[in-house]
Structure formats: structure tokens, C-alpha cells
Amino acid sequence: MTQRHLDRLLTPQSVAIFGASDKPARVGTTVWRNLRSGGFQGPVVAVNPRLARLDGQRCYASAADLPFIPDLAVLCTPPASIAPLVADLGARGTRAAIIVTAGLSPADKQAVLDAARPHMLRLLGPNCIGLLSPHLGLNASFTHTHARPGELALVSQSGALLTALLDWANKQRIGFSHLISLGENLDVDFGDLLDHLAGDPHTRAILLYIESVSSPRKFMSAARAAARAKPVIVVKAGRAPAGMQAAASHTGALAGSDLVFDAAIRRAGMLRVDTLKELFIAAQTLARFRDNPASELMVITNGGGAGVMAADEAAHLGVKLARPGDALMRRLNTVLPGNWSHGNPVDIIGDAPVQRYVDSFDALLNAPEAGALLFVHAPTAIVDSRDIAEACAPQLARHPGRVMGCWLGGDTVEPARRCFEAAGIADYETPEEAVRAFSLMQTYRRNQMTLRQTPAASTLAEPDQARARNLVAAALAEEREWLDEVAAKSLLAAYGVPIVATHLVPPTPDAAAAAARSITGPVALKIVSPQLLHKSDAGGVRLDLADEAAVRTAAQEMLAHLQATQPHARLEGFSVQAMARRPHAQELIVGAHVDPIFGPVLLFGQGGTAVEVIGDRAIALPPLNRTLARDLIDRTRVARLLTGYRDRPPARLDAVCDVLIAVSRMMGDLPELAELDINPLWADEHGALALDARVRLSAARPAGVARFAVRPYPAELERTLLWRGGSILVRPIRPEDEALHREFLESADPEDLRMRFFEAPHPWSHDALARLTQIDYEREMAFIALDPNAPDGRRTLGVVRLVRDPDNTEAEFAVMVRSRLKGQGLGRLLMQTMLDYATARGTQRIIGYVLRDNRAMLTLVKSLGFTTQADPQQPSELIYVSRAMPAP
Known part of the structure; x- marks a missing residue:
């Protein structure tokens, strides 16, 4: 639909x-x-x-x-x-x-x-x-x-949970813009509703209870668009591994479906929570704290024990407590008694009168290091909680998004809690709950930063796709499901992954010894058998063999051991390779797997023979760029080892990122890839090196770009076009083009910017440029024209943009060329490129808005078959232009 x-x-x-x-x-x-x-x-x-x-x-x-x-x-x-x-x-x-x-x-x-x-x-x-x-x-x-009116939209696949949440929310006085039970989602699904709710003026945050996703690319496109507009918070059922299936590769065993869903949530810039209660806690926190950039928390309390509870939970969740600066300490010393805590948490002592609360808040709210405050109050008989709340609420309301409240107790503190809520101050039942909420906000902010970060350009050379496809085709023609080690490494090498040169020889001791003769130094000897994928477990790996005699003896022993323990295994040969000597190398694993819902996924973690036992891994959805690859690495424990320790220098993380990007490309270019392991991948100060690899193929073509949940950069749309007697490159915009696009916009005449954006020029923030360069290729397209004769080969001459509605019925265009190049046909060339693209994608109608005084643009669109008319829904200075598109 x-x-x-x-x-x-x-x-x-x-x-x-x-x-x-x-x-x-x-x-x-x-x-x-x-x-x-x-x-x-x-x-x-x-x-x-x-x-x-x-x-x-x-x-x-x-x-x-x-x-x-x-x-x-x-x-x-x-x-x-x-x-x-x-x-x-x-x-x-x-x-x-x-x-x-x-x-x-x-x-x-x-x-x-x-x-x-x-x-x-x-x-x-x-x-x-x-x-x-x-x-x-x-x-x-x-x-x-019935439900209370409010600003939260809740979409649930479970009707029973929706009614339970409604009951709980009414008790908590939480209101909704919409509550929607999807049922069996025959037509309307999460993607449809995310698209609609993202633009709904009654909805400030979107809450989802998800059991399954049926249209992953549609879901991801809608989720990424919605998450840029407002908080989207998810509870996903099914964290337990009971439904996971065993897989032949390490990656298949480690890449559980719930981890894949986590990766999808992160990639879309949403926030996942564990419980239904956290769903509302996160919604309340993000609605009030979303724009607070604080990464540390300052706790103020009238009870030492309550402060310790908050500090303990902060330590458990990795939340940093802010350290009061000298100026703040001097200010607090003047308003607090001498026995106050002199640190964070700020314990103002249980006998505090109302004015002490007001003075303490005044000091903290004017201290730059106290970006986020958690106020924890325990009721006492000395001062009524309502008096404290009524005195402090107006003061705190002048600093929206700065304070989290926690009134410990029940009926006694209820009036104070309501006073804070009326002032727009988020309230939590316990200190732990408040700290957890702050931690969730930090996770959300990290996901949002990943969504908007500008990646560095990859230095990877273009892969040898022909060589890779020939390797795959030859194996499938022989009905081989698993590539042997030599073929697997050759596949990696075709994509620029550094490998250890390996020789495949017949399964005889003499052949193995002869191969070792041609290698200088000690060698490694491994069996090659499609039935024995984990060679070391079957006694099929020998290292540091010094000479031919040692290799021959090891081969004889391997053959005898296999005959005794694995008589049905078909031995296809031995692999012989030089021993790599990199004493500072860390063993890693890089892998790829095809999830039944989200398609190809990538895995990174600590490698070695105990990889499943260690379980240190993270999952990401392709395609990857440098930023996303680095984020994947940083989500593992082994990342800390890669930064160097003691006598070990830091590893070259760019080289590890390049391996991850190469595997991401492979999963898009080679649909027949079903599973891939590089284990171990060594990483040290010299770079990365693949010592061993496994690749499983499938004629069913489970991978490929068509299965990606996030549509990758469409390289097939790059064109070299003739213009003014020379050639220019016209290609889709990339996230890496942010600096390029900034120069293009900042070099434009102010009048040209007004014609394009309908407003006076303004400074270009990172977020604004990220929105223009980090596009969803499933729904948007921006073609840029590049000057190949520029000193760096990269200068934007013009850009045309097309944003389609989710059903591809209508798409809005915009075009702009470099100010000094107006009137030379570049705008027409870009517009025609855009029209050709829209026709191929099956878009039914192209629309746009042009300023009435932009006569050159009106003349151009009329010549391209657009009709023009006034739109009563828009300001009078705007002209509505549209063109029906032919069927593809």
C-alpha cells in the first residue's frame, strides 16, 4: 500500500x-x-x-x-x-x-x-x-x-500490552496523542506510522513496542527520518536467545537476531529500552532533556544516603559525576553549613531550610560544570516538601532541561512532586531510576551523533570485482558451499584486505614439505577439508614448523589423527604459509552473516579460538563508512586494548576500519556470500593482517545490495557528462561531501541562496549540512556536478535534489548551480539528470516551489514540461510547479 x-x-x-x-x-x-x-x-x-x-x-x-x-x-x-x-x-x-x-x-x-x-x-x-x-x-x-490527551504516540504490536500500558499511564497522569494497536499489520505497519507521526504536530515523541519487523528497508528509512525529527523509543520483545539457531561459522553463532535488532535501532538514531516502564521514563526524559548536551551529572540532596544511592548507580552505568570547580566550591561554602559534603553529590544536610535550597540551586545553575542536575529529596519533619517545591519551582522553570527531580516517599511528597511536574521538571521515583534515565539520554545522544557524524573519505582502492566474481562462480560451478582457505584469502585480497600468502597443495606429506621448501623461515601447516571448518579443534593446525622434515612429520601425524578421529572427513589438501611475526598484534574477528529479517550484517570483536566463549562482539548493518566502522569497533571491550597499553603501541585503527568497509562492500557486490569469517585478523601498529578466513556461498544469493536494510551509495548512478565542450562528473552526494558542500554554499551569492532556500543566508551548521549530505538513498537523491579540473579534483559546480514521499507518488525538487556558472546550461543538465532518475524509479509526479521573481528558473522548468500556478496554501511570492512523469 x-x-x-x-x-x-x-x-x-x-x-x-x-x-x-x-x-x-x-x-x-x-x-x-x-x-x-x-x-x-x-x-x-x-x-x-x-x-x-x-x-x-x-x-x-x-x-x-x-x-x-x-x-x-x-x-x-x-x-x-x-x-x-x-x-x-x-x-x-x-x-x-x-x-x-x-x-x-x-x-x-x-x-x-x-x-x-x-x-x-x-x-x-x-x-x-x-x-x-x-x-x-x-x-x-x-x-x-479512555486515555488522557498528551504528546506521546504509542504504537504496539501487542493489544494486551497496549491496554496494560494505558492503565499504568493513566495512573501516572501520562497523556497520548495516539495509541495504535497494529494487530497483524496486514497493511498499515511501523514504517507507515513512523512516517506519519514524524510530521504530526500533536506528537512530541514516538514509542514503539515491537515483536517483529516485516519490511526492514521501509522500516529503516521511516525510522531514520522520524528519529531526525523527534525522539523514537523502542521496546523490543525477544532478547532471550532461545530462538537463535546454531551456525557453522563463528559469525553465525555470535550474530544473534536480537543483537541485529540493536544494530538497526542504533543505525536509525532511535533508543532501545529494556522494560515498558523505561519506555515512559525515557520519553519523559528526552522530551525535557533532549537539547541538554551535558555528559556529566551533578547531584544535590538533603540526605547523604540518597546521594550515595545515586552515585552508586552512576558508577554502575558508567555515568560520570561532574566535579565542582573552585568557583562553585567557594559559592557553596558561603551558602551551606560547614559540614556539607564538599563534593558531588552535594549534600546540603537534612535540616536545610527553604532558603538553603534556593541558594544552592542558584549556585549550581550558574556553574558551567553543572550542566545537568539531579535533585534528590527525602522528606523531613523540619520543612514541608511542598514549601520547598513552591519556592524552587519558579527558579528551576527558568532553566528548562537542566533539572531532574526525585521526591522520595509517597503521599507526603505528592504535592511537591505535582508542583515540579507543573513547572516542566521531570520526576522520578528513585535516585537509581533518575540516573538510569540520564544514562538512556546519553545512549540516545550517541545514537543521534552517529546518525549525523560526517565520515572521513575511505582510502580503499576499488576492488577487483571481476576476480572476486570469478572465484565465486568457479566454486558454485563445482557445487562447493565453502571456499577453501586459499580461495577465501584470494577473495579478501581482491577487496584490498591484507593477507598472509598461502599455498594449497595435495594432501600428502611430500607435497607439504615441498611447499615449505619455497618459503623462508618457519611455516604454518593446516588441513583443508570442507567437513572440518574449525581446523584447530580437529587437530589440523601446526605452527612454527622449522624445516621440511618438521612439516613432513606434522603432515603424517595430522593424516593419522584424522583417520582415527574423523574417518569420514574428505581431505582436499594442506595449506602452507609463512609464519607471521608481529609480537604486538591483537587477535580480532571480522565477519558477515545474513539475518533473516535485516539481511546482511557485520560483526567485529575479539578473535581467536575462544571467540564464542569470550563473546566480545558488536554488530552493525552495512553499508559502512569510516565513522560507522569506528563506532562498531568502539562498542567492544577489545577496543580498549587496541589503543595501546604498557609496552604495546596503539594499533592502526584506520586499517581495521578499512577491513570492515571491504567486507561491507563484498556483501553488497557478491549476493552469493552467505557467511564470512576472518579469524584471526591481526591488528597492530603496522596495520591489519588476515591470517585465516572462511567463506560460505549459496546459490540462493542471500546477500547483495537488494537485501541491505539501508540502501548503500548507488555507484551505478555515477555519470560522466559533456558540458561546455568538456566533461564533468555527475554523481550522487555522499556523507563525506560535507566540507565540499559547505564550500559550495558559502561561495554562493546571497541572492542565489535566497532563491534556493527562500530566506536570507545564514551560517551553515554541521546538522544542517549533514541533513543535505547524509541522505537516505531509498527516498532521496541529490546529484552533484564536480569539476575534474579543480586543483584537488573536487569542486562542486551544482546540485539537484529530489525528495520523494514514502509511497513514491510525488517528489519535490530543488536545484542550484555555482553563482558564476549561471546561464550556461548546467541547471538544465542537472534537471534532466533528475528527471531521468525519477522516471527510472517510477515516481508519478515532480513538484517544486519557485519564487515569483526567479524568472530564470520559471523559464527553465516550463521548457522542461512543468506547469505553473499559484498555490493558495503557500505565500503569494511562491509559484507551484509540477510535471506528470511517464511510466518507467
Whole structure:
């Protein structure tokens, strides 16, 4: 389906309930009464051929009898009736339906989809509780209670959890913009709702309860777009490893599905929490603290024990406590008694009067090192908690996003807690809960930084794809599932991964000895057998063999051992390689695996024979750049060893990043790759070196760009075009182009910037440039024209941009060329490139807005087949231009 008509679902003007009933304990009865009692102001009608009236209101026999065409239909009728109802409603003009009914067979579901598609009628469910939009008074569900209006949107795959969360939220006085039960998400899914809620003015944060994701690329595109606009917080069921399957490679064994989901959440800039309660804690914290850049916490309390509890939890979670500076210490010494704690936590002592609280906050709020304050208060008989709150709340409200409150206790401190909440100060039940909330905020900020960071350009040479494809094709032609060690290393070498040269010889002691003769120095000898993938476990690895005699003896012993312990293993040969001598090297693992949901994933961690036991690994989704590769490394414990310690110099992390990027490229270029291990990969001050590798192939082509959850850079769209008698490179923009794009924009005439952005020029922040260069290639495209004759070969001459709506029905363009190059045909060349791309992608219509006084642009778009007209929804100085696109 598409993203269209979700407004009819979430903000309808009229509703009809099919299957509304007067019988107790019926779903139709509950939905009807919820809708009637919720305060919805639009017309509401009941449809039931058995009843003439329902609760004093006329009841209609069918859709044909209704006095109006409802925006939203709620279907509580038997499974066999749903498809005919959807077809009838769609033909009459209804564009959204909630299928509450459960028990639809696969044939029923397909019939419902077939009935809805011709009319683009959106379907929520089946087997769902329904939805609530409290700001409209809309309760089109069979929940047991109504919801408070608020700014949180909750989308849940579990109806039972939605009702439980609603009950808990009402008790906590938490309100919602929308609560949506997805049910079996036959049509409307997480991606659709993320797209809609990202632009919903009633929603400040989006909460998701996820059990599974059915359209990973759609989900990731929608999640990345939504997470740039507002906090998106996720609870994902299924952390336990019970459902994981064993795999032949180390990577397959380590890359559990829940770790992959974590990687997807991180890549999208969202935040994952562990519990339903944390879902709301994180939402409250991010709504109030999202713009607070503080990385350290200052604790102020009237009780030493409460402060210690906060400090202990901070140490446990890795949250740093701020150290008071000299100026702050002097200021606190003047307002606090001599026996105060003289450090962080700031214990102002339990007998503190109201003024001491006010003075302490004044000192802390004006100290630059106290960026985030946690106030923990234990009730005493000396001062009423309400008096403290009423005195401090106005003071703290002048510093939004600075203070977290924790009033310990129950009914005694309830008035104080409500006073703080009214002032916009987040409240937590315990010090540990508050510190955990601050830790979640730091995780969220790291994810957001990763989403927006500008990567350095990779220094990797272009891979030898022809050589790699020949290796894969030859193995598949021989019906070999696993590449032998020599072929696996050759594949790595084709992508620029440094390897130890390895010789494959027949499985005889004489052949192994002869190979060793050609190598200077000690050698390593390994068996090659498709049945024995973990060679060392089968006694198939011997190291530091000094000469031919030692190699011959080792080979004889290996053969005898294999005959005794693995008689059915087919021995294809021996691999012989020179012993690498790098005393400072750290053993790592780099791997790739294909997840059944998110497709290819990459793994990095500490390597060696005990890799599964150590379990030090992190997962990322490809494609990778330098920034994402470094983030993957930093999420492991072994990363600390790579920075150097004692007599070990730091490893060259850029070289490790290059290996990760190379494997990422391989998974995109070679769809037949099913699993890959480089273990061990050595890393030291000299760089990286692959000592051993395993590669599993599959003719089913499980990998490849088409399976990536995040669409990679489309190199196939690069073009060399003729312009002014010479050639220019036109290619998609890359995240690495931020500096290039900054120079292009900062060199433009102010008037040209006004024509492009409809406002006066302003300084270009990193976030603004990241939004222009770090695009989602699944939904956006920006082609830049580069001057190959520039001194560095990199100077932007112009850019054309296209942003498509999620259903690819309509796309908005913008174009700009370097000021000194106007009027020389470059704008037309870029526009034609964009139009060709839109046609190939199947976009139905291209639109744009042009300033009325931008005559050159209006002339250009008219010559390209665009029509122009005024748009009453836009300022009068803007002209709306559009062009219908041909079918691809």
C-alpha cells in the first residue's frame, strides 16, 4: 500500500461502527460505547442489520443506508464479511478501516487486501484492539478505559500490552496523542506510522513496542527520518536467545537476531529500552532533556544516603559525576553549613531550610560544570516538601532541561512532586531510576551523533570485482558451499584486505614439505577439508614448523589423527604459509552473516579460538563508512586494548576500519556470500593482517545490495557528462561531501541562496549540512556536478535534489548551480539528470516551489514540461510547479 490516507485513520472527521451491538461482552458493544463516550465531536453511526436503534440512536442495516460516507470504518463483523465490506466501503469513498475482527484465514486476508487496493483504503489490523486519538476524543477501540490527551504516540504490536500500558499511564497522569494497536499489520505497519507521526504536530515523541519487523528497508528509512525529527523509543520483545539457531561459522553463532535488532535501532538514531516502564521514563526524559548536551551529572540532596544511592548507580552505568570547580566550591561554602559534603553529590544536610535550597540551586545553575542536575529529596519533619517545591519551582522553570527531580516517599511528597511536574521538571521515583534515565539520554545522544557524524573519505582502492566474481562462480560451478582457505584469502585480497600468502597443495606429506621448501623461515601447516571448518579443534593446525622434515612429520601425524578421529572427513589438501611475526598484534574477528529479517550484517570483536566463549562482539548493518566502522569497533571491550597499553603501541585503527568497509562492500557486490569469517585478523601498529578466513556461498544469493536494510551509495548512478565542450562528473552526494558542500554554499551569492532556500543566508551548521549530505538513498537523491579540473579534483559546480514521499507518488525538487556558472546550461543538465532518475524509479509526479521573481528558473522548468500556478496554501511570492512523469 502507500502512506496515503493515514490522516483518515488517525484524525477522522466521521466514524461508522460495523457490528455495533447491544449484547454484553461483545467487542462491537465495547467499541461502540467507547466511541460514544470518548468525546469525539464528529458524526458517529452504528451498522447492524439486526437492530433498528442502538442506545437511542438510529442503527443502519448496511453501508448503502448510511447518511454520509464515513472517513473511518471500524469492522467488528465475522471474518467472511470483511472483504465484501472493504470493497463496498472503498467504492463509496471510505479511505480507512480498522479490522478488529480476529480469525481471518490467509485467503480472507488476501481477499481483504485485494478489495482495498483499488481504492487505496488503509487497513489497521486485523486482530487489533483499535486506536485512540485523545486530542480528538476518539476511542475507536475496545480498551477498558479512555486515555488522557498528551504528546506521546504509542504504537504496539501487542493489544494486551497496549491496554496494560494505558492503565499504568493513566495512573501516572501520562497523556497520548495516539495509541495504535497494529494487530497483524496486514497493511498499515511501523514504517507507515513512523512516517506519519514524524510530521504530526500533536506528537512530541514516538514509542514503539515491537515483536517483529516485516519490511526492514521501509522500516529503516521511516525510522531514520522520524528519529531526525523527534525522539523514537523502542521496546523490543525477544532478547532471550532461545530462538537463535546454531551456525557453522563463528559469525553465525555470535550474530544473534536480537543483537541485529540493536544494530538497526542504533543505525536509525532511535533508543532501545529494556522494560515498558523505561519506555515512559525515557520519553519523559528526552522530551525535557533532549537539547541538554551535558555528559556529566551533578547531584544535590538533603540526605547523604540518597546521594550515595545515586552515585552508586552512576558508577554502575558508567555515568560520570561532574566535579565542582573552585568557583562553585567557594559559592557553596558561603551558602551551606560547614559540614556539607564538599563534593558531588552535594549534600546540603537534612535540616536545610527553604532558603538553603534556593541558594544552592542558584549556585549550581550558574556553574558551567553543572550542566545537568539531579535533585534528590527525602522528606523531613523540619520543612514541608511542598514549601520547598513552591519556592524552587519558579527558579528551576527558568532553566528548562537542566533539572531532574526525585521526591522520595509517597503521599507526603505528592504535592511537591505535582508542583515540579507543573513547572516542566521531570520526576522520578528513585535516585537509581533518575540516573538510569540520564544514562538512556546519553545512549540516545550517541545514537543521534552517529546518525549525523560526517565520515572521513575511505582510502580503499576499488576492488577487483571481476576476480572476486570469478572465484565465486568457479566454486558454485563445482557445487562447493565453502571456499577453501586459499580461495577465501584470494577473495579478501581482491577487496584490498591484507593477507598472509598461502599455498594449497595435495594432501600428502611430500607435497607439504615441498611447499615449505619455497618459503623462508618457519611455516604454518593446516588441513583443508570442507567437513572440518574449525581446523584447530580437529587437530589440523601446526605452527612454527622449522624445516621440511618438521612439516613432513606434522603432515603424517595430522593424516593419522584424522583417520582415527574423523574417518569420514574428505581431505582436499594442506595449506602452507609463512609464519607471521608481529609480537604486538591483537587477535580480532571480522565477519558477515545474513539475518533473516535485516539481511546482511557485520560483526567485529575479539578473535581467536575462544571467540564464542569470550563473546566480545558488536554488530552493525552495512553499508559502512569510516565513522560507522569506528563506532562498531568502539562498542567492544577489545577496543580498549587496541589503543595501546604498557609496552604495546596503539594499533592502526584506520586499517581495521578499512577491513570492515571491504567486507561491507563484498556483501553488497557478491549476493552469493552467505557467511564470512576472518579469524584471526591481526591488528597492530603496522596495520591489519588476515591470517585465516572462511567463506560460505549459496546459490540462493542471500546477500547483495537488494537485501541491505539501508540502501548503500548507488555507484551505478555515477555519470560522466559533456558540458561546455568538456566533461564533468555527475554523481550522487555522499556523507563525506560535507566540507565540499559547505564550500559550495558559502561561495554562493546571497541572492542565489535566497532563491534556493527562500530566506536570507545564514551560517551553515554541521546538522544542517549533514541533513543535505547524509541522505537516505531509498527516498532521496541529490546529484552533484564536480569539476575534474579543480586543483584537488573536487569542486562542486551544482546540485539537484529530489525528495520523494514514502509511497513514491510525488517528489519535490530543488536545484542550484555555482553563482558564476549561471546561464550556461548546467541547471538544465542537472534537471534532466533528475528527471531521468525519477522516471527510472517510477515516481508519478515532480513538484517544486519557485519564487515569483526567479524568472530564470520559471523559464527553465516550463521548457522542461512543468506547469505553473499559484498555490493558495503557500505565500503569494511562491509559484507551484509540477510535471506528470511517464511510466518507467
